[in-house]
Amino acid sequence: MLNRFMQSRLRGLMVLAVILFSLPVFLSNPFHYELATQMAIIAGTVVGLNLLVGFAGQISLGHAGFFGLGAYFTGIMTGHYGWSAIPALVVGAILVGLIAWIVGRPILRLKGHYLSMATLAVGFIIAIIINNERQLTGGPDGMPVPVFDVFGWELSPFGTYSLFGIELNGSEAWYLFAAAVLLVAVWLAQNLIDSPIGRALRSVHGSEVAARVVGVNTARYKSLVFVISAVYASVMGGLYAHFQGFITPAVASFDFSIVLITMVVLGGMGSTMGVILGAVVLKLLPQILTHFQEMEAVMFGLILMLTMIFMPKGLLPTLQMAVSKRLKRRAGGQQ
Amino acid sequence: MLSEFLQYLFTGITIGATYALIALGFTLIYNASHVINFAQGEFLMIGGMTTVSLTGMGVPMPLAIVLAVLLAGVFGILLQRFAIAPAKQADVVTLIIITIGASIFIRGLAQLVWGKEYHVMPNFSRDEPIRIFGAVLNSQSLWVLGVGAVLVVALVLFFTRTLIGKAILATSMNKQAARLVGIRTQLVLMLAFMVSALLGSIAGVVVAPITFTSYDIGIMLGLKGFVAAAIGGLGSGVGAVVGGLLLGVVEAMTAGYVSSDYKDAVAFSMILVVLFFMPRGLFGAKVVERV
């Protein structure tokens, strides 16, 4: 039984669901919910980025650009043009996907550091445009974003709701919503990975030559995964904008791109649960380190460096390996 | 008209020379270890800040510069020894994150030691700018160009005429083979990081009178250096210089003739265009994939 469970394709998803829905036990005020909601949204973004970086092995140092485009597109359409949130998210995702496809074709021919350079450039260009188009985006000081709504029904972090007879405040409702979105994002990502398309993607990472000689059109698959990860970022960016209620160009910045890729690498490239852990850790760390005042940056840099040096495979894969090694040793001892 | 053009050109070349010096540092480390060192900009900062704070304590400027450069060299060695070397089998991205962690760490230290203010460093020679056909050139720009040229020549000689330089090249081409012929590759890598740090800190010192200096000056300049190195082609010394100058001139010309709002965007678009036609930069080595 336990064995069946451990082998199950969806065990990660189940564990995640259990964690997400039991987390409220440990959350004691709306701020905690808010942090958890942001983590869920960022985690969703990183799960998408991991498809590109962890599974297909293509580096992106500009992913925040797509996140920012998604955020600003929804912000502008709902704010300036009175769209409803859902169509804004959907059209935004399609547009971002299209942009990713157009820029992805030429730059994904590049390899290694050149690819990181090109993605970095794309991210920068997007951030500069957002920063400069003041009429639309409010420029560097940012712009307010209306409350998230589903065809007239509003989900505000400040409202009160009832779900199956349980009273929820807005933060709790948003958290549940974001958790559900994350679960769907993970489910879709796992479906993708565990499929012929997913195999083709992973083969691009494992051995591009091998992939090509068995008939994988690697250029097409690289574009595909680039677009998918950009769409993930766009949707999550849109949700983030609605949740925050206010966005600035920082959501599209190079710094944020680095944060995103760091979450992937820190958590464990190619491990969906790992990158979610990475997002949680990296989102929580600054909140914890604020107690260290001026030492904050030093501590952060040191922790980042040491973790990557001693766990180059990332947090979760390293932990999993340690645990399974220990289990094996114990099993060996019993024999 | 001409004076305008010349002015933009001078501006571009000055900024470009700065980028080129930083790009050379990237190139050096890339050549030796195929690592892109995102902490390269911090060497620049260490150079500038140490010089400023030492002169502030009354140390004569030339001595302060020497000490600053040495300190940066030590940081280069420490970086290689304690951050890069222990993670030798790590992925490219992992190494990038490690160097980013290192740069945040070094910047944090600098902020603790030196505070957050910007600092001035006097020009090396006179303050009066030089006038040529109605355009003006900061005398310090000549220092940047001159020092840049000297360093480029010195690097070429270092790689072609000295045993250590040749050892670094050999290590970059084939680590295994280099080890077989008796090169201590770890030592060589450490040297490469040290030389790169020296280079970066010298750049930091010569540009400080133009840019001012502070604990976070390395972030953007470091990034621009990486951009320049990629345009020129990673691993190519000529490429680093050409890439740096090109980037600087394009920025200045865009700011002058097109739009200062979008000058950085134009610079970044240029990279995309260059890489579209030359996937390994302008002077990058053509590599045939072996299977």
Added chain:
Amino acid sequence: MNALIEVRGLDKAFGGVHAVEGVSFSVQAGQVYSVIGPNGAGKTTLFNLISGLYTPTSGEIRLNGESTARLEPNQLAERGLCRTFQQMQICMNMTAIENVMLGRHLKLKSNLFSTLFRLPSLLRDEQACRQRAKELMEFVGCGEYLDTDASAMSYGALKRLEIARALAAEPTLILLDEPAAGLNATETAALEVLIRKIAVQGTTVMLVEHDMKLVMGISDHLLVLNYGRVLADGTPAEIRQNPDVIAAYLGG
């Protein structure tokens, strides 16, 4: 009868060095066709040219009468050409059977929608694909490794795994680049049996190999390269007698 592969005046230069120079030959369907020659003779380069990884400096390759000049490796795979590598190209980030299932990439119809929502049609295809992959792994003799991570497998097993992957694509022409390199005598013997089985199924086999006993045993036709040029061309018996070949092999 048309040749399956027809090579005319093929030339590949790296810088100034001609790795392959003026090579012409043709392979008939159903043959076991081996390319031999000393190290550096250009055998692997020839395979890289045929499988589309390199573009020729000059000359022409025709597959089933169609010029392959503008075709990518994946397009060649669509036309029934598949291969293995001297330096194995296994996806170490996957399990053994996934590597073989990858080989069936072209045989699977998948669209993004059915993938994302894991529709029953996709599951059925995957089931069948897995079944076929399992059979192939048993066919090449690494059936015991199914869900093992590729990175945990032995060298010999990986060699066979790579052949299974190539076979999964159901090629009409399979290129094997030094399949016996690094194998011990028993493994080589098993390999010989395997290649015969592949040939019997009607798949054309092109082989680069150093193991003369193996080559002479199973080849229908041999091509001998030396310094990128064709030294000799003929049946094993003819090649064995060829004075040039003897000189090249013995005299270095």
Added chain:
Amino acid sequence: MLKTLLRCAGKFVAIAAAGLVMSAQAAEPIRIGSFLSVTGPASFLGDPELKTLQMYVDKINKDGGVLGRPLELVHYDDVGNASSARNFASRLIRSDQVDIIVGGSTTGATMASVPLVEQAKIPFISLAGAVVITTPVKHWVFKTPQSDRMAAERILADMKARGFTRIGLISGTGGFGSSGRTQTLEVAKNMGMEVVADETYSGSDTDMTAQLTNIRNTDGVQAILNFGFGQGPAIVTRNYAQLGIKLPFYQSHGVASDSFLKLAGKAAEGLRLPASPLLVPDSLPDSDPQKAVVQNYKSEYEARWNAKVSTFGGYAYDGLMLAVKAIEAAGTTDHEAVRKALENIHGYVGVTGEFTMGPDDHNGLDADSFRILEVQNGDWKLIN
């Protein structure tokens, strides 16, 4: 190695959890919350602001606190990032349950937190400049610095008085410069002046010669204004001098600190800017009510931190004092009562100016609170 690392991580998480949870306990002290850009590109704002808050909270506590209760300062560093500013605002409100917020170094950080503050119904005194913060008036949001619009008005009025109506504008692309640029363009139109050249530079640029050359070569420019903060304006000033531009030169209040003089050096000679009287406390006439306040703040700050005062620290001083005044007037920390009291502040003489708030004015200053200063012989000189 791994084990120790894990153990460390465990300890860390424990501390973190404690830190996140503990802060919810009800407390005797009055809790003043603050989020500032103490590090990052806007640290020259946040750093003196934090220092000011810390020192005056200490001082007030030594003098017996407010309403007999001690003050407690809870502060976070938003690193100049608006998203983290918003998060910290949320943490202050929901987790730390502060009574009032004095903070927000930049307009972005402030505006990102405004929706939250409005919903949570907690008084918030911002230390950032842009006019959008209090125009239109937001129920719970106040601010201490003069708006960038006032700065633009003051500068352009001075230009006009000197007979210049055609302006060359150069501004930073950051929040401060960008908002200042927008205001300048609007004010110029209202005052019948014309912006004939309009250039920008980004915060990390190291040379603005190209932009300045463009302005110089524009026909009919009579005066040049730079709206920006950080080291950028100092570089602009030096490039300006190098290019030998002889036109009258104005900077914004964004550089109103002594460190700007140090950076720009001789190049700053003759330029004018609007600033708080903090930079020239001794030149103020004795009749000026601000004189004593300003002199006090300056000497206390410089004695405590061994660093020069800046205008920005003054914003925090006024913010804190306004908060204290309001709480004292309200006699309670009840949010609505404090807010009302803030709105009723009348004639409070601060470092930045004389504040008179009202239901439709949550800034309480007018453009005249800016003094026009000129750099003469390497020091500030009060012009009017």
